[in-house]
Amino acid sequence: MTALPAGESAAGVVSAVGVGKRYGPTVALHDVSLTVHPGESHALVGRNGAGKSTLVSILTGLSATDTGHVEFGGEPAPPLSKQDDWKARVACVYQHAMVVPQLTVAENLFLNRQAGGGFSIGWKSLRRKARDLLDSWDVHVGVDTPAGELSVEDRQFVEIARALSYGARFIVLDEPTAQLDSQAIERLFDRMRQMQAGGVTFLFISHHLHEVYEVCQAVTVLRDAKHVLTAPVSEVGKARLVDAMTGEPGGLSVRDAASRESLDADAAEILSVDGLSGDGFRDVSFRLRRGEVVGLAGSNASGKHQVAETVYGLRTPSAGRIRIDGSPLRPGDIPAALRAGIGCVPRDRHHEGLVLEHSIADNTTMSILDKLGRGGIASPSTRHAKATQALKDYDIVAAGAEQPVSDLSGGNQQKVVLARALLSDPRVVVLINPTAGVDVKSKEALLAVVDRVRAEGKAVLIVSDELDDLRLSDRVLVLRAGAVVAEHQAGWSDGDLVADIEGVELS
């Protein structure tokens, strides 16, 4: 079912009615109303910091509204103190895991529920219930598997099944595709369609607008904390959607490496990787020259992340050699890589990237303290000035440079990570999914920054699941099962590259 025309009064699965929310001086939501109708997949889109996550936290009972209210099926939402009542109505599956990694799937599914009705449920019965639940939603995951060992894909299915077991038939998926490769995304979408047919309603958040067209029937756009549009997806073209998100007309353009002058034939080599092997990859060799961008593509199991992580010192290789400007790089040593001139955007900004409770100024300047002041001590005003410039250069929505990074929206946190990587003025930049969680318009700006540092003569190694990120590359190396299986020069077609990534022959 698609969204009903304005004024039609069928009760939604959920409605936000005139919702407002502030964080100190920041208005995160202003008078936002939204109705999600039964059985639809409803997309929620908007630029970084538009208010999507704030609205989700209100629709899921995690935060209170300042103004307005929430209804389920036309009835007022339960008080926030009654979390079990919320769980029976709605759940959100986040990008980061909400399972306890040490516990098994069965324990995660029925955690804190073993003592229902005064009886304690035995271990055997708990496993059987878990198995029945997963079977009933066609989720093929072993109930005895520790949740920490699940793939992101399976973990999300387990979390969806857990939500359904509480009775909720309305599920928020917050950027569920961000860490999935293309085949896993297709499986997720198939499953969403099946569940929709079984009466489940979804609110779907994604920065990949093509996904909105693939899997959703209705779309709502938030911009600068306000609701600007709700409409059936079939009635809003992509250009109009982007205009609604940005508030200004004009499409998107990502510059293709094929459209720029080809690399200088005698550009000096900066990075050489020879016969590199390690956990998940073997015998990988490539060269990077000044001003060159090389992409690494492949499925999540291809080993592409591990190769990049070995280059910037997160992992120790079992064989092979990495040289920067001809000098061997000490393996498995991040500070050594930094000193040798490697800057990186890591895969996981929460664990390897940011100190969340510290300010934007601290985070962006932490790797350049020795350059800002003597003995690694920089005056607060120097750091403040650098960070304030970064806010501008990287299009970061924030109250100011001293705001803690934890206050920022996800996409804006990612921009802080990129700013930090580039502020150290590296010779080689290793970027892993650099635009993850970044909105379409900011993505363009970030890729333009990468193009600029390339033009300055830095070498860039970029690992991404997104073809748009890879378009900057002079060459893209495709990995499968840990080995480089193909190389595409700039100007590749999407179809050819994807066929190589997935290992299918094009007829």
Ligand SMILES: Nc1ncnc2c1ncn2[C@@H]1O[C@H](COP(=O)(O)OP(=O)(O)OP(=O)(O)O)[C@@H](O)[C@H]1O
């Ligand atoms: N706990 C908080 N404290 C202070 N400000 C916050 C807090 N949470 C969110 N904000 C601010 O509220 C605004 C809306 O943020 P929100 O996370 O809802 O955006 P979003 O649309 O989900 O963005 P993204 O696409 O980057 O995830 C932002 O300006 C953000 O900095």
